[in-house]
Amino acid sequence: MTDSIHSLRTSERTVQDQLDAFNAHDLEAFVATYAADAVITGVAPEPIVGAAAIRDFYEPRLQNPDLSCVIDRMVLFGDRWVVAQEQVVNDGVATETIATFDVVDGLISRASMLKA
Incomplete structure (x- = not known):
């Protein structure tokens, strides 16, 4: 049975929540x-x-205070596939990344990162 909070969350909201937690360095x-x-x-x-x-x-990565990520663009395909153009910043150096997220019942089931 799926947790109702997760099943009500949109795919874009799930990806944004993941980004917010990453930037807050909140592992859990x-x-x-x-x-x-x-x-x-x-x-x-x-x-x-x-x-x-x-x-x-x-x-160990989220213990680095100089690590952050910004989503420049996010596109939803269907109701569960999110593609994001991101800038991952580590120690002041930004790396462009294309990230795909397959969100099922409000949780990311698969994520793939392609770094420029």
């Missing part, structure tokens, strides 16, 4: 935007699979 809120079996590709050599692995990967 960040992980909470992902499904328990979510897969993230493009940020590590191998896919990051599952909430525990997402937490382990992002914990």
